[in-house]
Amino acid sequence: MSSGLLSSTSIQRAVVVLAILGLAVIFVSSVWYRIQSPSLVQETQTRQQDQQMMARIAGLMQEVEQNPQNIEAITQLASFFMQNQDWDKALSFWRRALNVDPDNQLALNQAGFTLFQMQRHAEAREKFDRLLELNPENHQGHFNLAIIYKYYLDEPEKAREHLEKIIELDPDHPDLLERVRQELETPAPGEGI
Numbered sequence: 379m380s381s382g383l384l385s386s387t388s389i390q391r392a393v394v395v396l397a398i399l400g401l402a403v404i405f406v407s408s409v410w411y412r413i414q415s416p417s418l419v420q421e422t423q424t425r426q427q428d429q430q431m432m433a434r435i436a437g438l439m440q441e442v443e444q445n446p447q448n449i450e451a452i453t454q455l456a457s458f459f460m461q462n463q464d465w466d467k468a469l470s471f472w473r474r475a476l477n478v479d480p481d482n483q484l485a486l487n488q489a490g491f492t493l494f495q496m497q498r499h500a501e502a503r504e505k506f507d508r509l510l511e512l513n514p515e516n517h518q519g520h521f522n523l524a525i526i527y528k529y530y531l532d533e534p535e536k537a538r539e540h541l542e543k544i545i546e547l548d549p550d551h552p553d554l555l556e557r558v559r560q561e562l563e564t565p566a567p568g569e570g571i
Contacts, residue, residue, distance in 0.1 A: 431458075442474075449478050456488060465496045481512055490522060499530040517549040524561060534566035 435458060441451040456471030472489035475482055490505030503526050509519040520540040528537035544558045 446474075447478050449475055449482065452478065453482075453484060453488075456485075460488065460492060463495070465492050468492045469496070483509055483512055483516070486512070487516075487519060487522075490519075494522070494526065499526050502526060503531065515547055517544045517547050517551070517554065520544045520547075521554065521558065524558075528561065528566045532566075532568070534569060537566065538562065 435455070438451045438455050438458075441448055442455065445451070452471050452475045456468050456475060459465075459468035459471060469489060469492045472485050472492060475485035476489060479485065486505050486509040490502045490509065493499075493502035493505060503523060506519045506523045506526070509516055510523070513519070520543050524537040524540035524544075526537075527533040527540065541558050541562050545555070545562075549555070
C-alpha cells in the first residue's frame, strides 16, 4: 500500500469522530434553542399539566355520578371551578355539597364567597349568616359579612359589629387583624361626607 492512502482503520476512526462531533453539535444546538425558546418547554409542561388536570376532573365527575353523596369529590370539583373562576359551575357544586350536608362549614363559606364573586351579595350574606349560626367564632365569616354590609348592603353598623367581633376573637392572623383595624378606621361609602 502506498503511504498516501488512508487505512480503513483511519477512515473508521474519522467517521466515528465526525459522528460524535455531529451529535455534539446537535445536542448543543438543541440546548441553545431551548434557552432561546423557553416557551416551548413551558408549553409542553402546561399541556401535560392540563391533560393531567382534565383526567383528574373526569375521574371526579365519574365518582360523583356513581356516588352522588361523595362530599370530598364534590368539594374538590367545586374548588377546581373556583380556582378557574368558573363561578356558575363552582356554585352548582357547592350547592350539591350543601344538599348532601347542609351544615358543611367549608361549603357554606365557599358558596358565600362564590356568590360574592357573582355579585349576589344578599345570597352571600345568607350563607355567611348560616356559617356563623353554626360557628359564631368563625372570624373569616365575620370578616366576609363585614365587607358585604359595609360596601354592598349599606349597613355600616352591622359591618362594624362584625369587625369588632373579630378583634374580640383575636385570631392568630396578624394580616387579618391589620385589615380589620384598617376597615374600622375607614368610613363606609357615603359616611363622613
